[in-house]
Amino acid sequence: MSRRISDSTVRRLSHYLRALEELEGRHATTVSSDQLAARGGTTAAQVRKDLSHFGSFGKRGLGYSVAELAGRLRRILGVDRHWKVALVGAGRIGSALFEYPDFAARGFRLVAVLDRDPAKVGRVWGPVTISDISELERVVGERDIDLMILAVPGDAAQAIAERAVAAGARGLLNFAPTQLRVADDVPVTNVNLVMEMEALSFALTKDQTAS
Amino acid sequence: MSRRISDSTVRRLSHYLRALEELEGRHATTVSSDQLAARGGTTAAQVRKDLSHFGSFGKRGLGYSVAELAGRLRRILGVDRHWKVALVGAGRIGSALFEYPDFAARGFRLVAVLDRDPAKVGRVWGPVTISDISELERVVGERDIDLMILAVPGDAAQAIAERAVAAGARGLLNFAPTQLRVADDVPVTNVNLVMEMEALSFALTKDQTAS
DNA sequence: TCCTGTGAAACGGTTCACAGCC
DNA sequence: GGCTGTGAACCGTTTCACAGGA
Known part of the structure; x- marks a missing residue:
């Protein structure tokens, strides 16, 4: 089976x-x-x-x-339940999630947002208040986070991924252009806009050579 | 070769x-x-x-x-040149592009932004001024657009894709949860955050059944 | 020796074609 | 007749293993 x-x-x-x-x-x-x-x-x-x-x-x-x-x-897909989602990096990428109406409809509940910028911490942002990144372990533990979205710069991603997993996050969605190293039983999916653009660029460049 | x-x-x-x-x-x-x-x-x-x-x-x-x-x-990837990029949909998803520093570094130049919301049209947005969606054909033609980023609702995506291609766009990056139908020689890449989350959800749900 | 370049084998995913059930 | 479910054939990609040049 x-x-x-x-x-x-x-x-x-x-x-x-x-x-x-x-x-x-x-x-x-x-x-x-x-x-x-x-x-x-x-x-x-x-x-x-x-x-x-x-x-x-x-x-x-x-x-x-x-x-x-x-x-x-x-x-089968596991969307017949609710998933508790935390977002690290209260920037534009993160806020783009709100524009996907299906996001909430499929049971993905944003229950925490973290950022390292003191100016952002404490502000209300969408459905939640922004916490300081130093609170990561506490937030993940207390709010029982399932999935973590990393919308942070590439050089910060690995460290945050490790902390998130250690604190109990079970899966990661990574926007940083970095190959994350985590335990095998933690699924990671990567989204990289530049790479997608490069795929277009390649396809069009190939075409030229072919013709 | x-x-x-x-x-x-x-x-x-x-x-x-x-x-x-x-x-x-x-x-x-x-x-x-x-x-x-x-x-x-x-x-x-x-x-x-x-x-x-x-x-x-x-x-x-x-x-x-x-x-x-x-x-x-x-x-090989075609990033040794500049690509002229237009964005349709001046929302959060589109603005997230600015957070990818590599985007400009790899030669992707945002030279046009279009939106259907009259309140947004005319506003300066990042490096350009927002044009009305009705101007699509003119903008694509005059600014010699290579690649088009579609950050619009799913029900609008197909029509805009067709207009963009007819007007001269050569490749599409699609954020809408829609399977675009365009000519075979127009490369399309799709980015769908909900689908990526579902992949995590599936992986974790499978794990449970296995254990 | 070290590391590339590459046929050949192994693997996995897609397509085919048809038996089986409504 | 229509459409599913599935073994078998097919095909593309990854891995292996080694010949060959620095």
């Missing part, structure tokens, strides 16, 4: 869930792998393979129940 | 370049694939394979010249 699930599979599951929620909004009751594939930018076979890792949710000749599959995916 | 280069390879090249630039700062002159691998979180063989797609830049028994390899990678 515990097959290793690839990263790309998880991404696609997210897509499927989003598509299903849209279908729920339109009161659709069933959906075929073909329809789901069209939205996720993949193939029907891929959809079925992805889902097959977790069980058999569909009915042959009929498709999948929208409501049931959405529920299953929420449970 | 024009082998198809995978996405993950390009990401690693970005890592290598970053590592090399740090080494340049320390006045290191040579580096081995082993050392580069350690920083990029990969293996020495992988580094050599990645580089071998583009030529033979190293010296056997010695390693790679830091300065030369950095130059080669900049050329």
Whole structure:
């Protein structure tokens, strides 16, 4: 039952869930792998393979129940619960999270914000008050933080990651252009805008050479 | 010479370049694939394979010249030039770009910002003045935009993408949780914070089932 | 000796094709 | 007939292992 699930599979599951929620909004009751594939930018076979890792949710000749599959995916992805999230770095990157309406809708609750700038500490920021970075251990412990978002400069990221994990954080979302070294059982995902831009730059540069 | 280069390879090249630039700062002159691998979180063989797609830049028994390899990678990635970038959506996500110092350092020049909110239009925002979204075609044409960053709501993204491409944008960075449909020769990279959080959520949920 | 460059093997993910059930 | 679930074939990527040059 515990097959290793690839990263790309998880991404696609997210897509499927989003598509299903849209279908729920339109009161659709069933959906075929073909329809789901069209939205996720993949193939029907891929959809079925992805889902097959977790069980058999569909009915042959009929498709999948929208409501049931959405529920299953929420449970599989772990978004059928609330996650307590702390943000380190009360800057623009961090505040961008507020613009993602799905962020809260998917159960990610921002319950702490930390910053090292004394001018920011104590200010009310979104749903919470900014704490000093020296309070990290206490905040993570007392508020029972699950996930930590690191929106700090690259040279500070590793140290903060270590402190966060030691204090009890179970997963990290890292915006710094740094390869974090943490224990193997602590999942880390990296978001790096410059790297994404470079991917575009590369694609366009390659094209030139090809033509 | 024009082998198809995978996405993950390009990401690693970005890592290598970053590592090399740090080494340049320390006045290191040579580096081995082993050392580069350690920083990029990969293996020495992988580094050599990645580089071998583009030529033979190293010296056997010695390693790679830091300065030369950095130059080669900049050329390969296309960051040895300037790219003209436009941002649609003058919100928090867009402004987060200013916090990435590498953004400008890698040649990505923000030369236009567009928004549909009349209250924002005309305001000076970072290095430029905000234009109305209706000006998109004119702005893209006149300022010769290469890359377009879409920081707009999901339901607006597809239409804006189409307009941008028609007006001459050559690549898109999309923050909306939407699978954009554009011509095959227009590279698109997607950044979706909620999806990254869901990947963490999934990893932690899986762990529970395993234990 | 040291470290690169690279075929070959191993691995993992995607696609195919079809049996099986509605 | 329609659509799922899944073994098997396929294909791209990573790892291995070693020949060859500094």
